[in-house]
Amino acid sequence: MSHKLYTIQEIQAIIHADGVINHPETSIRTLSIDSRKLTDMEHALFFALKGRRNSHDFITDIYESGIRSFVIYDKEFNVSAFPDANFLIVDDTLKALQLLAAYHRSLFTYPVIAITGSNGKTIVKEWLYQLLSPEFTVIRSPKSYNSQIGVPLSVWQMTDEHTLAIIETGISKAGEMEALEKIVKPTIGILTNIGEAHNEGFSSTEEKIEEKLKLFENCGLFIYSPFYLRGYTGTIPGRTQFTWCHHAKADLDVWGDEILENKYQFLRGEFKGGEVQCIIPFTDHASVENAICCWATMLAMDYNPEISDKRLEKLLPVRMRLEMKTGNNNCSVIDDSYSLDISSLTIALDFLRQQNQHVKRTLILSDIPESGVDPANLYEQVARLLENKDLDKLIGVGPMISSNSDLFKIESRFFDSTEDLLQHLNELPFFNETILLKGARAFGFEKISRALTQKVHETVLEINLNALENNLNFYKSLLNPGVKVMAMVKAFSYGSGSFEIANLLQFNKIDYLAVAFADEGVTLRKAGINLPIMVMNADELAFETIIQHKLEPEIYNFRVLENFIDILNQKNIEQYPVHIKIDTGMHRLGFMDNEVDALLDLIHNTDAIEVKSAFSHLVGSEDVSLDDFTDQQISSFATITDKIEKSLGYKFIRHIANTSGISRWKQAQFDMVRLGIGLYGIDNAYQERSPLESVAVLKTSVSQLKNLKAGESVGYNRKGVLSDDGTIATVKIGYADGYDRRLGNGVGQMSINGKIVPVIGNVCMDMCMLNVSGIDVKEGDEVIVFGKDIKIEKVAADIGTIAYELLTGISQRVKRVYFSE
Structure with missing residues (x-):
């Protein structure tokens, strides 16, 4: 465009x-x-x-x-x-960016729909795009670009070729919406709902509502449910209002609903004195409410109720995330094959660009469905975009991109259809590549994804890279200016992955990585990670490997130091970076206070090493009862490192604060902090209302359902017995996957369709059984082992352990899927 x-x-x-x-x-x-x-x-x-x-x-x-x-x-x-x-x-x-976007917005007279609310904004935006596209050329916010920065960047995408804009807006505290209103200037406003999200940014629900409604002060049409404004005493915005509700007086009163075939919701309501109805292909509460919001919007925009019904029945699920999976032939596959426009393509290419684990980056791209846009103009823009994103190869799918193949200057091949590509797949020898699948839904790129990815165990550990990045930024916000961050990626990044996590950390300009063993560092180096990497358990057997791959060893006693100096002298290497471990009370590894003088003598007598950092480890930084001891550790560390620095005559990095140390001990930041389990949303310093986001969700599925009589037993040794007639579900996870045997016999719980159910009987090697009596379950249903509804901290506490053990114990046969929203 x-x-x-x-x-x-x-x-x-x-x-x-x-x-x-x-x-x-x-x-x-x-x-x-x-x-x-x-x-x-x-x-x-x-x-x-x-x-x-x-x-x-x-x-x-x-x-x-x-x-x-x-x-x-x-x-x-x-x-x-x-x-x-x-x-x-x-x-x-930031204000300059917003001013520029506001001016750009003022150039266009076509309708602008603005959406805000606590939940459902992105879904409603994407569904309205599906519903309104037959009449309009729509520009919409990419993914969830709804912030003080995201909104102006979204508005900037408006052009004369569009005929409708749909802009999502979000706020987290009072005083933010006024700036967004000046940028968006909506003609139509939609409030999805008012819920608990971001409550901490407002003094009351009244203040939150008042702030959100500022977006609609100058709207010609405001669409909302009075249910979410009950008790609100302020002015309702909009020159015209359109209301929707369940079983209450409104412009659209939804008074009837019925589930059909376990996958459709049949809705009936009253509109303009007559009955209207529609069928939507979803049954969960959130989707039904979001669909009713869209239904109300179409009716408010004077769409014929019959047209609304036909289109709502064809609504497609919204997948606003890209997933990274393990592919065949040492490839990684990034699957973003459910929606396609220039904005989402740019975001996906940026994600592809940050991957360094393979030597080539490949894009498989379908035709872009842009109604009313000159194809030559569109694909010239795509070609220009690809030239700037370090892409090695393009595979185009579809008649439009194929007819514009001459615009693409990189290595490329084109196919008329997905089926055509699949028929010639054996002619495309993918090997050691990161492959991005970016296709419009009509092209069915999920078939390509299935062909390119490994078929593995169905139990999945999902890693939310956005949440991990948000947690990283939260801890960064706690740091004094200039304080560096070392991220702990030992033990397969606490069970969450290797290069997948390290790539994200490198992309976010982390200063250091730390691994437990040299082999972990080598894996990262081979995956294109060039950050400094500290090896915490370094010994003479790994020294050659450490030097070869430019890793930096932790030195914790005289034996290790002397052996490493010998190796360096043999290679005529000088000033190799090392990290000196000081024992201030952990009494695991490290030099004691009374060994520091001898340590300094040894360092002074060699040119082989340079002290890159000196560090120690806090014993109980999260434990209030140990605060005196923590304070003593910090003081001791400061004294010892001052002595070392004065003796050496040069500065080095000092670090002692771990995750909870960052949260609770600002005086422990020194020059660098070591961030570990907090990246994954776990910090014992926050017992309630944690500011962190859950990163990992462990999922499995129901293999079989059985109806049993009271008194019948379940599992090995007949440990599980039903007290009443009921139903059990066998699910695809066991102790070989890392689901601890101690969670059997009612100790452990899982979530199915939003309901918490207990484990019954002993946990088996590859599966376990759940008591699902009285709830709606069918074979194939998704089961959450831990995640948002069942916190991993609670699962760990139930068996007297810690979240670290559960995360690191998840078997490698459990598929890791990394996604970014």
């Missing part, structure tokens, strides 16, 4: 910036905020947003990537070092 080109001087006037403009002829069509996700360099404008890191520090790298236009807030920044670049200088770069 053709985006409006702005001159750099136009933008300067719009955002009220001072500036140094060396090339006034520069035209802008792309906005960038992330130095790791750059594209369209010639026409890109980079906004240096304020954050924990000084974004101005990355301008040199961004400049070297080819971008020549910047919006900055540091008036002291040396712009003269970049004589052929344009710099616009403002007080607040």
